[in-house]
Amino acid sequence: MTTGTTTTAITTTTSTAGTAVLHGIGTGGGSAAGPVARMAPPSAVPAPRTVNPADAPAEAARARGALAWVAGELEERAAAAGGDTAAVLSAQAMMAADPTLADQVGELVLGGLDAPHALDEAFRAFRSSLQAAGGYFAERVADLDDLRDRAVARVLGLPMPGLPDPGRPYVLVADDLAPADTALLDPAKVLALVTERGGPTSHTAILAKILGLPAVVGCAGAAALTDGTQVLVDGxxxxxxxxxxxxxxxxxxxxxxxxxxxxxxxxGPGRTADGHPVKLLVNLGAPAELPAAAAVDSEGVGLFRTEFLYLDREKAPTREEQTAAYREVFAAFAGRRVVVRTLDAGADKPLPFATASDEQNPALGVRGLRTARRDPQLLETQLAAIAAAAHGSDADVWVMAPMVSVPGEAAAFAEQVKAHGLRTAGAMVEVPAAALRAGDLARRCDFLSIGTNDLAQYAFAADRTLSSLAELLDPWQPALLELVRTAAEAGAAQGRPVGVCGEAAADPLLALVLVGLGVTSLSAAPGCLGDVRASLASHGLDDCRRLAGLALAAPDAAAAREAVREAAA
Incomplete structure (x- = not known):
């Protein structure tokens, strides 16, 4: 049984023993078996009561105080947790501390609502806004629901919502999990996670990987699972x-x-059984991830996401701030490659100083490299900071642009990168147009990196975070693999390396197919590299090519996966 992130159809099938098998989105972590323990539902909001105008200010203060208490509790948990978990909890605490939310609650109380109902109504409005935005924002709805439940419990003097404690190790099943709950999971007690909602980029999926727990999210059939039922979870x-x-x-x-x-x-370095080299690199997205990522047996960083410097700010970070952050990463990976992705703002990562608030469809709007059209100084400052940090560093610094669509964009970006004295400039292949014209892109820059998450989203016109479309978003889809082959072969024809830094690179079985398609490097979460390395070491390059042919010839993702699984055994 391998690890890695794999999406499957949200449905049920029947095992050979006649038992219904529930399907969702696997996040890796192997498998685990045990009894189900379900999260208890939150306490119901009591019937409304009338608030006299004279009492309204005190009632509003009580409601705002509940929000402040929740924010403070989450920050305390973040400080105790550390690492990636701390970053997730701090982000949720910032939501609770949002002054706009507190103002809305106060206005609702002054309008006649009591504190519990004012909190409920304010969160309901914020929830609707996030759900309407879709994508990454829609997945934050579970975070808002948890904050509402905690604030209402606080103002009513009720116990906080929390994890079950059946007194034995268990498989946790829930509608969805909030960061505050997931961060407290004890792997000695919780064997695996199953949620009815959520997607591959939800907090549940992210933190399950951090904890190394088998997890299946977006599993609608889990609603029927009852406490005590024995289950086998295959992440x-x-x-x-x-x-x-x-x-x-x-x-x-x-x-x-x-x-x-x-x-x-x-x-050691990644290679197939017959010695064909395949660079194995890590994805890196926040400072807290750096120590663990640098300690992993890898050949460097294949995707350094720089958005952490820009998020939750009213204005862009200075050149000096950026230089210090980049220098720390380069020092940790001295002697190894570090591929820096320039700011990928827009869509699911809006920034007040870089993105427009009135775009009708942000996923198809001004995002990634396109933000440089609106504010050229953003990219100019970032490249200057990267160059300053790279100066005197032993790291092999590469720079790539997200959301490149046409060859002219790749050429202009490469020219700008090299004007700052940086030697290696590349383009990400995330839209079908870039894959179809990958040869022209490769002629204008030094390397290509395929982001399979976005490439699948745009190829199938399906929101990559929507669990109900998991079958279309499965990285085993033959059409997606065809685009990968097109880009890889075009890069090879120009003598350019072509890597994959999307979730597909974390799947040890799919890694064989990607290498067979011509991919030269794989970049994934640090914990996935060992299994990918072992998988490659067990198969020769010709074998990988044969497996790739089987996947391309399959009618759908499920058939492709099964054909390769059987042939690779």
Whole structure:
């Protein structure tokens, strides 16, 4: 049993034993079996009561105080947690501390609502706004629901919503999980996670990877699972099997143990069984991730997301701030490659100083490299900071632009990068137009990097965070793999390396296919590299090409995965 992020159809099938298998979106972590324990529903808001005008100021202060208390509690948890978990909890605390939210609650109380209902109504309005925005914002709805539940519980003097404690290890099943709950999970007690909602970029999915827990999100069938039901959760296949027989559980455990042994036996630079080199790199997105990422056996960073410097700010970071942050990363990866992605603002990462608030469809609007058209100084300052940090560094610094659509954009970006004294400039392939004209892009820059998440989204006209469209967004879709092959072959014809830095690179089985398609490097979450390295070391390049042919010839993603799984065994 391998690890990695794999999306599957949201449906149910029947096992050979006749038990209904539930399907969702797997986030990796292997498999685990145990009894179900469900999250308790939040306390209901009581019937409204009338607030006299004279009491309204005190009632409004009580409601705002509940918000402040929730924000403070989350910040305390963040300080205790540290690392990636701290960043997630701090982001949720900032939502609770939003002065706009507090003002809205106060106005609702002054309008006649009591504190619990004012909180409920204010969060309802914010919830609707996020849901309407779609994508990443829609996935933050669960965070808002949790904040509302905590604030209402606080103002009513009720216990905080929290995790079950059945007194034995269990598989946690919930409608969805908020960061405050997920951050408190004890892997010694929680064997696996299953949620009815959520997508591959939800906080549940992110934190499950951090904790190394098997998880299946967006599993609609999980609503039928009751406390105490024995289940087998496969975080690779994205399946939940109720009432598994002992033989099935034992077989899954044996596969996990075999995978761990293989991963531990192989180290060093990535290569196939016959010595074909495949660079294995890590994705990096926040300072808290740096120590763990640098310690992993990798050849560098294949995707350094720089948005963390820009988010939650009213104005862009200075050149000096950026230089200091980049220098820290370059120092941690001295002697290794670091591929820096310039600011990818817009769509799911709006910035008040870089993106317009009135775009009808942000995913198709001014995002990524296009933001330089609106504010050229943003990119100019960032490149200057990268160049300053790279000066005197032992890291091999590469720079790439997100959301490149046409060859002219790649050429202009490469020229600007090299004007700052940076040697290696590349373009991301995230839209079908870039994949189809990858040869022209490769002639104008030094390398290409394929972002399979966005490429799938645009190729299939499907929101990549929407769990109900998981089948279309599956990275095993033959049409998506065809675009990857087109880009890889075009890059090879120009003597340019072509890597993959999307979620597809984290799947050890799919990694074989990507190498067979001509991909030269794979960049994934640090915890996934061991399994990918072991998978490559067990197959020769010709074998990878044969597997790639099977995947391309399949009628759909499920058939492609199964054909390759059988042939690679």
């Amino acid at each position: 690779t296949a994205g399946t939940v099997l109720p009432d598994p027989d002992p033989e099935t559980v034992a077989a899954a455990a044996a596969r996990d143990e075999h995978r761990r042994r293989l991963s531990a036996q192989v180290g």
